[in-house]
Amino acid sequence: MAANNSVNISFTVNGERFNNVNVPSRQHLADYLRSQGFTGTHLGCEQGACGACTIEMDGKAVRSCLVLASQANGTNLKTVEGFDDEMMEKVKQNFLKHNAFQCGFCSPGMLMTTKEILLNKKKLTRDEIRSEISGNYCRCTGYQSIVDAIEECINEIN
Amino acid sequence: MDDIKVNQNPKLGSLDRPNSYIGRSLPRENAKKHLDGGGQFVDDLTLPRMVHVAFLRSPFAHAEIKSIKTNEAKKSDGVVDVFTAKEIDEVCKPWIGTLGHLGEMRSPEQTPLAKKIARWQGEPVAVVIADSRAQAEDALELIEVDWAEKEAQVDMETALDSNAVVIHPELGNNLFWTRTVNQGDVEKAFKEADAVVETTLDFARHTGVTLESRGIVADWNKAENKMTIYHNGQAPHMMQHIIAKHLDLNEGLVRIVSRDVGGSFGIKVHVYPDEMAVTAISKKIERPVKFIADRLESFTTDIHARCHKISGKLGVDKNGKILAMEIDDLSGIGPFSMYPRTSAIETNQVLNLSGAPYVIPNYKAIGTVVFQNKTPMCQYRAVGHPIAVAITEALIDKAAYKIDMDIDQIRKINFIPDNAYPNKCPSGVPLEDLSHEASMDKLLEIMDIKEIEAQKEEDFKKGLLTGHGVISMCEVTNPSPLFYGVGGAHISSQDGASIRLEGSGAIHLSSSITEQGQGTEAIMKQIAADQLGVKMESVRVTLGDTDATPYGGGTWASRGAGIGGEAVLKAARKLKDNILNIAAAIMQADKDALDIEDNNVIRKNGGEGISLQKLAETVYYRGHELPKGTNAELLATASFLIEGIPFVFTNSAMGCQISIDQDTGIIKINKFWAVEDCGTQINPKLVEEQIRGGVIQGIGGALFEECVYDDQGNMQNATMADYLVPMAYEMPDIIVDHVTTNSGRSIIGAKGAGEAGTGGAPAVIMNAVNNALKQVNAEVVSQPITPEKILKALGKI
Numbered sequence: 001m002a003a004n005n006s007v008n009i010s011f012t013v014n015g016e017r018f019n020n021v022n023v024p025s026r027q028h029l030a031d032y033l034r035s036q037g038f039t040g041t042h043l044g045c046e047q048g049a050c051g052a053c054t055i056e057m058d059g060k061a062v063r064s065c066l067v068l069a070s071q072a073n074g075t076n077l078k079t080v081e082g083f084d085d086e087m088m089e090k091v092k093q094n095f096l097k098h099n100a101f102q103c104g105f106c107s108p109g110m111l112m113t114t115k116e117i118l119l120n121k122k123k124l125t126r127d128e129i130r131s132e133i134s135g136n137y138c139r140c141t142g143y144q145s146i147v148d149a150i151e152e153c154i155n156e157i158n
Numbered sequence: 159m160d161d162i163k164v165n166q167n168p169k170l171g172s173l174d175r176p177n178s179y180i181g182r183s184l185p186r187e188n189a190k191k192h193l194d195g196g197g198q199f200v201d202d203l204t205l206p207r208m209v210h211v212a213f214l215r216s217p218f219a220h221a222e223i224k225s226i227k228t229n230e231a232k233k234s235d236g237v238v239d240v241f242t243a244k245e246i247d248e249v250c251k252p253w254i255g256t257l258g259h260l261g262e263m264r265s266p267e268q269t270p271l272a273k274k275i276a277r278w279q280g281e282p283v284a285v286v287i288a289d290s291r292a293q294a295e296d297a298l299e300l301i302e303v304d305w306a307e308k309e310a311q312v313d314m315e316t317a318l319d320s321n322a323v324v325i326h327p328e329l330g331n332n333l334f335w336t337r338t339v340n341q342g343d344v345e346k347a348f349k350e351a352d353a354v355v356e357t358t359l360d361f362a363r364h365t366g367v368t369l370e371s372r373g374i375v376a377d378w379n380k381a382e383n384k385m386t387i388y389h390n391g392q393a394p395h396m397m398q399h400i401i402a403k404h405l406d407l408n409e410g411l412v413r414i415v416s417r418d419v420g421g422s423f424g425i426k427v428h429v430y431p432d433e434m435a436v437t438a439i440s441k442k443i444e445r446p447v448k449f450i451a452d453r454l455e456s457f458t459t460d461i462h463a464r465c466h467k468i469s470g471k472l473g474v475d476k477n478g479k480i481l482a483m484e485i486d487d488l489s490g491i492g493p494f495s496m497y498p499r500t501s502a503i504e505t506n507q508v509l510n511l512s513g514a515p516y517v518i519p520n521y522k523a524i525g526t527v528v529f530q531n532k533t534p535m536c537q538y539r540a541v542g543h544p545i546a547v548a549i550t551e552a553l554i555d556k557a558a559y560k561i562d563m564d565i566d567q568i569r570k571i572n573f574i575p576d577n578a579y580p581n582k583c584p585s586g587v588p589l590e591d592l593s594h595e596a597s598m599d600k601l602l603e604i605m606d607i608k609e610i611e612a613q614k615e616e617d618f619k620k621g622l623l624t625g626h627g628v629i630s631m632c633e634v635t636n637p638s639p640l641f642y643g644v645g646g647a648h649i650s651s652q653d654g655a656s657i658r659l660e661g662s663g664a665i666h667l668s669s670s671i672t673e674q675g676q677g678t679e680a681i682m683k684q685i686a687a688d689q690l691g692v693k694m695e696s697v698r699v700t701l702g703d704t705d706a707t708p709y710g711g712g713t714w715a716s717r718g719a720g721i722g723g724e725a726v727l728k729a730a731r732k733l734k735d736n737i738l739n740i741a742a743a744i745m746q747a748d749k750d751a752l753d754i755e756d757n758n759v760i761r762k763n764g765g766e767g768i769s770l771q772k773l774a775e776t777v778y779y780r781g782h783e784l785p786k787g788t789n790a791e792l793l794a795t796a797s798f799l800i801e802g803i804p805f806v807f808t809n810s811a812m813g814c815q816i817s818i819d820q821d822t823g824i825i826k827i828n829k830f831w832a833v834e835d836c837g838t839q840i841n842p843k844l845v846e847e848q849i850r851g852g853v854i855q856g857i858g859g860a861l862f863e864e865c866v867y868d869d870q871g872n873m874q875n876a877t878m879a880d881y882l883v884p885m886a887y888e889m890p891d892i893i894v895d896h897v898t899t900n901s902g903r904s905i906i907g908a909k910g911a912g913e914a915g916t917g918g919a920p921a922v923i924m925n926a927v928n929n930a931l932k933q934v935n936a937e938v939v940s941q942p943i944t945p946e947k948i949l950k951a952l953g954k955i
């Protein structure tokens with residue numbers, strides 16, 4: 001049965017090496033990362049609609065529920081646990097200041113989307129920020145506080 | 159009883175009283191873990207020898223289970239066992255979702271897995287236990303069920319017809335519960351009225367869509383006879399009682415742990431058959447068992463809400479004074495009333511709350527609740543409020559239009575005056591400490607209606623239909639025992655707090671209130687630190703563990719701050735009193751001459767003090783140094799309960815302006831305003847975020863969210879791509895303001911703030927849409943107000 005097939009791959013997560021590990025061929029990357037203790041990556045829908053599982057793969061935001069673990073071969077991954085550079089610490093402070101999360105379940109994905117916005121170094125209007133984060137579902141905040149936090153990040157960084 | 163001091167300036171400045179945290183918008187430092195990926199949600203937990211389950215669920219809304227063959231599934235890779243109702247029922251007793259205090263309710267016994275007949279699409283029928291969830295799902299495909307599909311009773315409007323499919327033949331028909339309220343003489347009043355208006359509104363089913371789905375890990379420890387449940391619920395002690403009762407366990411040996419919870423909104427406060435099955439499985443196989451609902455399971459088995467059709471009639475005199483109101487509400491709750499809170503409460507609140515802000519001398523209300531073959535319906539954020547507020551406010555707008563009166567004016571002349579409390583709802587439910595007049599005045603002040611009216615005319619010339627609305631409402635918060643306990647449910651109305659000074663000088667606080675992101679931990683810290691006179695960072699908080707916190711009800715019905723917060727306040731004051739007694743003995747001083755500031759006992763008139771750390775060290779390590787007979791109690795506990803009234807009400811006024819694109823039918827919310835009076839705000843920023851989040855959920859119900867079913871009872875949009883939730887782009891910024899009328903029921907004076915937004919937004923959106931559509935003599939009466947419904951109303955399709 002295909003369920004038992006595995007693939008041998010190597011990659012890094014937050015700089016940590018994973019050399020020649022066997023991953024089930026049908027397992028998605030989010031499930032694999034969670035099984036290795038990277039539980040900051042959250043699953044909300046497993047069909048790419050909610051954005052909670054968004055992580056960084058070779059510098060790009062990806063839905064880790066829509067990527068097979070085997071596709072991570074040769075890549076460098078970054079999860080929320082690895083968002084510890086100066087820029088991301090600033091982002092976190094702004095999220096905290098504006099209460100840009102309540103339950104925290106969407107936050108890892110929201111932070112990744114924020115990171116991508118900031119790396120694009122564009123000055124965005126509030127409407128444009130709303131458009132950028134419209135692939136990330138948050139049931140608690142109503143989004144305004146998230147927009148406030150990202151707006152402040154953009155103003156600080158540009 | 160000293161009043162609390164609420165700080166007008168939300169930020170703590172250098173000139174402020176030290177440790178004055180109540181009333182300040184301080185960030186939730188404790189929540190930063192979520193930004194570091196360090197939350198502890200149920201699915202993050204792995205235990206040794208833990209197994210996973212997947213449920214075989216009914217693909218039909220109504221079907222007989224003629225036989226189930228599980229032999230092949232049992233042989234599948236990684237499978238530990240496969241159970242049906244027979245095996246689960248050996249361990250878990252059935253339940254009935256009725257309460258005793260609201261008249262006759264009729265709901266049959268429910269078991270974790272369906273026996274013989276499945277009654278909604280998604281009802282669990284069999285369960286595979288395997289080493290991984292994937293293996294359990296593989297084995298599901300090998301279970302053979304011989305189904306005999308039965309005709310389904312999907313439509314609530316025909317559920318009581320003589321030819322309806324009776325879902326529970328032993329009950330004779332599909333009626334679950336009915337209630338009538340009759341105050342005054344509505345028939346006579348309608349005859350005397352100068353204008354009578356009527357409408358009928360439809361509210362689709364929607365659901366909570368918590369981003370973290372329901373989840374549970376049950377861990378039966380045979381050696382200790384102890385059941386530990388890790389659960390993302392809202393009411394740990396309620397679950398402790400229920401699991402002990404139905405699994406026949408010693409209640410004291412059931413421990414419920416609710417760590418981080420990824421949103422709840424009422425969805426996670428109910429007893430779900432699949433979760434009960436998981437606890438039964440753990441007991442049976444003596445291993446830890448994990449179940450995390452996937453999104454399809456969430457849509458088809460999390461409780462749904464709303465599903466109402468309500469007709470209303472309002473009579474006014476020529477001056478706009480309301481003489482009478484009458485409503486008739488029908489609601490469909492699926493095939494079972496949920497346990498233990500019942501599925502009657504939403505309709506009950508519709509009857510209780512319709513017309514609540516206004517003087518309405520004659521009021522009649524009928525509520526009818528029926529069974530149908532859809533997912534069970536129960537309490538979700540703002541239970542019943544959206545229906546009660548929307549029917550009231552729609553009728554008031556209609557009356558205003560009919561007698562040509564301003565929509566704000568008709569409300570103002572009918573409010574129960576702010577100085578006329580205590581008072582009563584038209585239904586007779588007691589009200590106190592409310593401020594509809596002041597809140598509406600504040601709303602109108604921040605809205606600028608004149609400018610809005612001018613823009614409406616301008617837009618109309620351009621072909622854009624712009625409209626606005628204003629509404630007022632009451633929000634049920636801080637319930638007393640009269641809500642559930644009186645009806646026989648073991649749901650605590652009293653909550654406790656326990657606070658201690660430790661040897662290090664640190665303060666530890668525990669509370670029976672739980673956290674799902676509202677900021678429970680943060681406000682508890684603020685109250686404790688403020689009342690004790692210590693720095694916030696010296697307080698740590700334990701919540702969500704029946705072995706480690708005081709007994710209590712948990713978090714639901716916007717009760718955390720008002721009830722749990724008061725218990726913290728009282729416990730902190732007791733501890734402070736104890737500390738000062740000990741300090742007086744150590745310092746040879748008069749207790750009244752001492753105070754605590756910044757973790758030090760100080761002499762009010764100057765002179766050397768003692769740090770709490772030194773005091774604690776003396777007590778714990780060198781108690782022999784204390785004068786003989788000193789009561790060195792450094793642990794204080796307190797409880798609080800609302801007495802004498804059913805609820806402490808909050809009130810709110812909301813306004814919005816929307817525009818409709820006549821070609822696409824798309825509604826754009828241009829502006830939204832909310833004024834809330836929730837009494838003392840312990841942390842105004844967190845209150846505002848409750849209001850904003852609530853409003854957005856209300857907008858979801860008003861414009862987007864619907865569990866769509868076909869005629870056979872199949873849910874058609876059970877994915878997050880098909881079920882529309884509010885996303886950032888469509889949502890407006892929300893301007894929030896406050897009026898403050900403290901609750902007289904507590905020292906802290908806080909009322910709840912979690913649900914008004916969700917309760918009021920559907921009404922104000924609908925009124926604004928109809929205000930816009932009125933320009934072209936059109937109207938909508940059904941939520942969600944989709945572009946299709948707008949285009950139909952405009953006669954375009």
